[in-house]
Amino acid sequence: MVTSRDVAKLAGVSQSTVSRVFVEGSSCSEKTKTKVMQAAKALNYRPNSFARSLTTQESRLIGLVFPDAEYPLHMKTLQLLSSTLQARGYSAVLIPWQYDDHNQHSIPNIFNYRVDGVIAASAQFNNHLYEECQQFSIPIVQFARVAHNSNSSFAISDNYNAGKMAAEKLKTAGVKRPAYLTGNIPTLTNSERWRGFNDTVLQLYGHAAGLLETNYDYEQALPLISQMLDQANRPDGIFCSTDLLAIALIDSARHQHQLRIPDDLQVLGFDDIPQAAWLNYQLTTFKQDFERLALESINILLAQLSQQTSHQTQLMIPVQLIERSTTR
Amino acid sequence: MVTSRDVAKLAGVSQSTVSRVFVEGSSCSEKTKTKVMQAAKALNYRPNSFARSLTTQESRLIGLVFPDAEYPLHMKTLQLLSSTLQARGYSAVLIPWQYDDHNQHSIPNIFNYRVDGVIAASAQFNNHLYEECQQFSIPIVQFARVAHNSNSSFAISDNYNAGKMAAEKLKTAGVKRPAYLTGNIPTLTNSERWRGFNDTVLQLYGHAAGLLETNYDYEQALPLISQMLDQANRPDGIFCSTDLLAIALIDSARHQHQLRIPDDLQVLGFDDIPQAAWLNYQLTTFKQDFERLALESINILLAQLSQQTSHQTQLMIPVQLIERSTTR
DNA sequence: CTGAAAGCGCTTACAG
DNA sequence: CTGAAAGCGCTTACAG
Numbered sequence: 001m002v003t004s005r006d007v008a009k010l011a012g013v014s015q016s017t018v019s020r021v022f023v024e025g026s027s028c029s030e031k032t033k034t035k036v037m038q039a040a041k042a043l044n045y046r047p048n049s050f051a052r053s054l055t056t057q058e059s060r061l062i063g064l065v066f067p068d069a070e071y072p073l074h075m076k077t078l079q080l081l082s083s084t085l086q087a088r089g090y091s092a093v094l095i096p097w098q099y100d101d102h103n104q105h106s107i108p109n110i111f112n113y114r115v116d117g118v119i120a121a122s123a124q125f126n127n128h129l130y131e132e133c134q135q136f137s138i139p140i141v142q143f144a145r146v147a148h149n150s151n152s153s154f155a156i157s158d159n160y161n162a163g164k165m166a167a168e169k170l171k172t173a174g175v176k177r178p179a180y181l182t183g184n185i186p187t188l189t190n191s192e193r194w195r196g197f198n199d200t201v202l203q204l205y206g207h208a209a210g211l212l213e214t215n216y217d218y219e220q221a222l223p224l225i226s227q228m229l230d231q232a233n234r235p236d237g238i239f240c241s242t243d244l245l246a247i248a249l250i251d252s253a254r255h256q257h258q259l260r261i262p263d264d265l266q267v268l269g270f271d272d273i274p275q276a277a278w279l280n281y282q283l284t285t286f287k288q289d290f291e292r293l294a295l296e297s298i299n300i301l302l303a304q305l306s307q308q309t310s311h312q313t314q315l316m317i318p319v320q321l322i323e324r325s326t327t328r
Numbered sequence: 329m330v331t332s333r334d335v336a337k338l339a340g341v342s343q344s345t346v347s348r349v350f351v352e353g354s355s356c357s358e359k360t361k362t363k364v365m366q367a368a369k370a371l372n373y374r375p376n377s378f379a380r381s382l383t384t385q386e387s388r389l390i391g392l393v394f395p396d397a398e399y400p401l402h403m404k405t406l407q408l409l410s411s412t413l414q415a416r417g418y419s420a421v422l423i424p425w426q427y428d429d430h431n432q433h434s435i436p437n438i439f440n441y442r443v444d445g446v447i448a449a450s451a452q453f454n455n456h457l458y459e460e461c462q463q464f465s466i467p468i469v470q471f472a473r474v475a476h477n478s479n480s481s482f483a484i485s486d487n488y489n490a491g492k493m494a495a496e497k498l499k500t501a502g503v504k505r506p507a508y509l510t511g512n513i514p515t516l517t518n519s520e521r522w523r524g525f526n527d528t529v530l531q532l533y534g535h536a537a538g539l540l541e542t543n544y545d546y547e548q549a550l551p552l553i554s555q556m557l558d559q560a561n562r563p564d565g566i567f568c569s570t571d572l573l574a575i576a577l578i579d580s581a582r583h584q585h586q587l588r589i590p591d592d593l594q595v596l597g598f599d600d601i602p603q604a605a606w607l608n609y610q611l612t613t614f615k616q617d618f619e620r621l622a623l624e625s626i627n628i629l630l631a632q633l634s635q636q637t638s639h640q641t642q643l644m645i646p647v648q649l650i651e652r653s654t655t656r
Numbered sequence: 657c658t659g660a661a662a663g664c665g666c667t668t669a670c671a672g
Numbered sequence: 673c674t675g676a677a678a679g680c681g682c683t684t685a686c687a688g
Contacts, residue, residue: 016682
């Protein structure tokens, strides 16, 4: 590998001068700067980030914790996070997060790389990682969802309000027996959504909303969904915790119970994943602005890094109702 | 941060002894080893990987180039790649790959981190990255798809044979006018699939297969698909380049043209994404063994690293026909 | 503006 | 088996 010393030799300057040319805001004359740049280009020189990190004590590496669940949405988001990070001079290192206990020993070794910060997009997200981060005082920001008992910065959607809007929408659409369908991973974001929904149902209907807790996985969710649809007084309007669950519900209703949507059952999703717009579903749903959430998460994290503070920013942004054909 | 020197002081040994304890295969007595380990645990010591990389000249970082296209499949695969890498002592750094030219200057700076190798899961994958890798002699392995004009190791499915099997399946199912539906990103893997399909159609039917090239994106693919279905002598059996395209085809056929599947049109997919198994689609498709492809890619790359050779391994593994309800 | 030198936290011959 | 020392490739006071 070619080093700054090689470049220095070719350019006829000292090694420290070469270094200065590559450090933002170091003083050096235009003349030597271009001379060094030419030499660097000729030799195809790249400053070694590891050596740099060693002296500056910052790695410009951000750890990304993301869900291992099969969730159609996150690939695009991951791309956005990683390219935005790149644009701001950072790189993203994946922190594969296993839910099972015996794999948790794999976390510590990621900290050998001394990531400057962590973005956590995982729902199920226990205390281990928090403790590790705190121990090394690595700032952490939660993306799109927040775990229970967690105390960190986050950028999420305004879930309480989304729940409220969902209840109002169902009421307006003439639903008599509203219910909430959700998965089995407890998050604060999901609780808030339920709370907003139920508070409003209580207010508008004078009784609590129905609640069905199943699995976030399509296939595993089906049996319970089908069982619910079998009941005599089944709900006639269901707000779903995710679009994927809404799709499972629609599929079960149509194919296992010969129900028409929205005539026999109205369905409201949450996320606005690409599948929601497919001709076959045309799902009415709440769009989470993942693009903005990604940008804001990064802003929050980098601000925390540059200010060296542990001040926590907790941001909520509104969702938008996308009306398609699964509600009236 | 606590360093090996701190641990040494606490354990009453030299700094180099501490280092040896953390280096695989260094000689040291059991007694000092446990003594050092205790001290390390007490101080919550983590060897600094950057410092390590500086002397060993290997980073144990693998660059991951992945598609920015919205493709439902890859999240799970990414998870698998990253956790397998982790288990083998490596970490994954994301290399966000932009297709537009003006973003290509973002690639070089990733090499400041001196990744030991690169896994490329991107279809559209031009020469820039190859050249960079070659310049720094960073081995690269292509995952699941190979670009045209690329010359590197890869682990892919046996696409020619998949095409052959697809033609045979359609013939057996009584299809009269078989066609191939594909996207607009040229890859060798896709060409091979088409070649296998068309060679076999030629042989079984005595004439070439139909060919429709559209876009890999659902929404953008719809207009051309719909137009094709409008034609009088439209195909009655279509092999699709991806499951996503197959789903777009099914949706268009059912919702825009009132065609029944498989009665009026038989559909064959490729990939076996989760959506293929949804009640609404029950898509007959070829399952790519992504789990094995991920494992093998990593094996190939790490073997190349440890042997310090530039010997290229090119691996093809078979696909499996999953019969569901979109064919007879 | 620039050079010489110390130091970041490790690994690894080299002695003992 | 273990310690002292050199070196990996940078950055950053410190002088000039």
